[in-house]
Amino acid sequence: xxxxxxxxxxxxxxxxxxxxxxxxxxxxxxxxxxxxxxxxxxxxxxxxxxxxxxxxxxxxxxxxxxxxxxxxxxxxxxxxxxxxxxxxxxxxxxxxxxxxxx
Amino acid sequence: xxxxxxxxxxxxxxxxxxxxxxxxxxxxxxxxxxxxxxxxxxxxxxxxxxxxxxxxxxxxxxxxxxxxxxxxxxxxxxxxxxxxxxxxxxxxxxxxxxxxxxxxxxxxxxxxxxxxxxxxxxxxxxxxxxxxxxxxxxxxxxxxxxxxxxxxxxxxxxxxxxxxxxxxxxxxxxxxxxxxxxxxxxxxxxxxxxxxxxxxxxxxxxxxxxxxxxxxxxxxxxxxxxxxxxxxxxxxxxxxxxxxxxxxxxxxxxxxxxxxxxxxxxxxxxxxxxxxxxxxxxxxxxxxxxxxxxxxxxxxxxxxxxxxxxxxxxxxxxxxxx
Numbered sequence: 001x002x003x004x005x006x007x008x009x010x011x012x013x014x015x016x017x018x019x020x021x022x023x024x025x026x027x028x029x030x031x032x033x034x035x036x037x038x039x040x041x042x043x044x045x046x047x048x049x050x051x052x053x054x055x056x057x058x059x060x061x062x063x064x065x066x067x068x069x070x071x072x073x074x075x076x077x078x079x080x081x082x083x084x085x086x087x088x089x090x091x092x093x094x095x096x097x098x099x100x101x102x
Numbered sequence: 103x104x105x106x107x108x109x110x111x112x113x114x115x116x117x118x119x120x121x122x123x124x125x126x127x128x129x130x131x132x133x134x135x136x137x138x139x140x141x142x143x144x145x146x147x148x149x150x151x152x153x154x155x156x157x158x159x160x161x162x163x164x165x166x167x168x169x170x171x172x173x174x175x176x177x178x179x180x181x182x183x184x185x186x187x188x189x190x191x192x193x194x195x196x197x198x199x200x201x202x203x204x205x206x207x208x209x210x211x212x213x214x215x216x217x218x219x220x221x222x223x224x225x226x227x228x229x230x231x232x233x234x235x236x237x238x239x240x241x242x243x244x245x246x247x248x249x250x251x252x253x254x255x256x257x258x259x260x261x262x263x264x265x266x267x268x269x270x271x272x273x274x275x276x277x278x279x280x281x282x283x284x285x286x287x288x289x290x291x292x293x294x295x296x297x298x299x300x301x302x303x304x305x306x307x308x309x310x311x312x313x314x315x316x317x318x319x320x321x322x323x324x325x326x327x328x329x330x331x332x333x334x335x336x337x338x339x340x341x342x343x344x345x346x347x348x349x350x351x352x353x354x355x356x357x358x359x360x361x362x363x364x365x366x367x368x369x370x371x372x373x374x375x376x377x378x379x380x381x382x383x384x385x386x387x388x389x390x391x392x393x394x395x396x397x398x399x400x401x402x403x404x405x406x407x408x409x410x411x412x413x414x415x416x417x418x419x420x421x422x423x424x
Contacts, residue, residue, distance in 0.1 A: 018379040039127065045389075053130050053315055055375035055391055081142060084383035 113313015197233015
């Protein structure tokens with residue numbers, strides 16, 4: 001018997017590590033039940049970030065949530081941070097097995 | 103050249119020849135914690151040997167120096183057509199200090215056989231913060247005057263104050279100072295092999311890593327051009343003079359005058375970038391970090407410190423004459 005799947009969204013935020021604490025506070029306030037953060041490195045329009053030391057670190061934050069919360073997070077993150085900080089946001093559809101968790 | 107500086111040069115070289123050498127971020131962070139604690143502890147142990155009241159004038163003077171440096175720099179940076187945010191952020195980086203530059207100047211003094219005040223780490227701890235405060239205030243006041251009405255980013259003052267006062271560099275330096283001062287020579291004896299005896303070796307590895315980072319910034323120096331290069335070289339030379347002057351006024355040893363000149367000339371790249379990123383996000387952090395770490399830091403450890411030693415010797419020669 002296959003498990004019952006429930007549609008949710010995953011919001012992925014790539015940002016400079018200096019705003020990590022602000023982002024965690026924001027997503028929880030906007031309705032996310034949880035998040036995961038990993039350190040990453042990479043390159044983009046504003047050059048390479050190697051993550052070798054404090055000011056050069058980049059984080060990748062994943063938030064699984066319902067569509068409303070995902071919309072709120074995207075709107076808030078882009079309007080608040082995108083002007084001055086290196087930020088990338090994208091959203092994907094995912095399926096979860098325990099909908100109350102997200 | 104001091105042996106530890108050679109490691110920095112190797113790091114820069116590795117970067118220039120595109121070596122795959124890479125110091126993991128976790129190790130960088132570990133070494134930074136170690137260096138900050140070790141510097142604090144060493145200063146604290148020296149502090150335990152004397153009355154803390156005697157150094158109160160020094161604390162007041164170096165705090166004032168750090169407060170005032172950004173105010174002195176700001177108009178000059180504006181005159182070079184840097185934006186309000188960039189000028190304030192850059193000024194704050196110079197108002198604060200570079201702990202590793204401090205570590206290098208103390209090894210240079212030891213090698214030159216010049217004694218210095220053992221509690222000099224207190225000056226470092228005190229000078230970390232005031233310049234950042236001035237920089238943030240400058241950015242807010244001048245920025246508001248310039249751009250009244252445009253919507254800015256709301257600053258979360260709570261988070262900012264926490265970062266300024268309890269950021270890792272200040273916390274570890276002050277923490278080390280207090281532990282060293284309370285435990286004294288005998289109390290710190292069990293941890294001495296790690297924090298005192300191994301210090302220079304660890305500093306060497308850290309400088310290797312900083313060489314890699316600074317080397318990676320050299321490409322950006324080209325992007326920002328002569329102006330960045332000029333700021334990164336001339337500002338430390340200018341600032342070393344008031345630093346040395348404060349040292350003379352306080353009646354410090356020749357080595358102490360060298361240290362204050364170096365601290366005044368140094369630019370922070372641990373505390374300042376984090377704080378300024380939060381407080382003045384519109385500032386171009388690539389520019390300030392390139393100047394602070396890519397130009398001023400190598401300049402100070404390779405060329406600046408020997409010059410500051412000459413300066414202090416020239417100034418104090420009059421003092422010791424009968």
